[in-house]
């Protein structure tokens with residue numbers, strides 16, 4: 001795709017980044033996550049896992065189930081990558097409010113927490129990436145193989161259950177100013193229910209059978225959530241451990257091709273940390289970035305503008321420093 005000067009914009013700091021530019025003191029005050037929240041999180045991690053282990057043995061996999069799995073995978077993954085991440089966390093492009101609402105719903109359908117919680121955590125990740133104040137760095141867990149395993153587990157899942165800094169709302173003041181986004185965020189439980197029952201309803205209607213409803217729910221709902229969960233969380237774990245570092249960044253982020261492809265562009269994570277506001281993460285021609293493709297597609301319909309991209313000078317400087 002070619003650049004269109006009317007729709008692209010340079011990587012100036014976003015409103016949130018400017019607000020954050022002041023000297024920042026890491027919060028010293030932490031609170032335990034309530035046990036009810038921990039239990040709910042654990043339930044929604046374990047249930048898709050059990051369903052994925054059981055599904056191949058007990059349930060047929062029809063073309064319809066495959067379609068539901070793929071369709072809901074792409075919708076909910078895009079909700080995270082284009083919506084929660086590039087649009088809401090980093091303001092990588094601008095779009096009408098109704099499109100924002102659609103992405104907030106799609107992102108919620110990945111069952112990774114509400115919009116505001118997700119964005120607050122991710123902004124903190126960028127602010128303190130790979131220091132001890134990073135919510136989910138795989139590093140700082142000691143040395144040796146056991147420490148590495150502990151670190152990888154912490155960055156993948158363990159951090160959900162650790163005490164959280166107080167006043168996380170300071171990270172999302174800009175989003176909370178939008179009434180539409182406050183409503184989308186408050187309706188998170190509804191989007192979770194829809195994410196699970198919609199594939200079942202579609203499976204039942206299209207196959208005209210109760211069995212189709214059950215397998216649709218299983219493959220398009222639970223197995224799909226399992227895949228989206230672990231592939232997205234691998235950006236926090238694997239993409240801070242394995243891969244290349246073509247650009248200078250203040251952390252240990254890596255470009256990992258497997259997750260570049262599976263997570264629709266998010267695995268080019270060193271590039272992302274080097275240019276957090278860039279709408280495009282796979283900057284070289286062979287670095288496939290499905291999410292950027294969607295943003296360009298939106299722009300063709302006039303639904304995305306101010307698409308932030310690094311200029312040649314910024315690219316050259318960051319790759320020179322990485323040598």
Ligand SMILES: [Zn+2]
Nearest residue numbers: 129236253269
């Ligand atoms: Zn990262």
Ligand SMILES: [Zn+2]
Nearest residue numbers: 089122126276
């Ligand atoms: Zn990010």
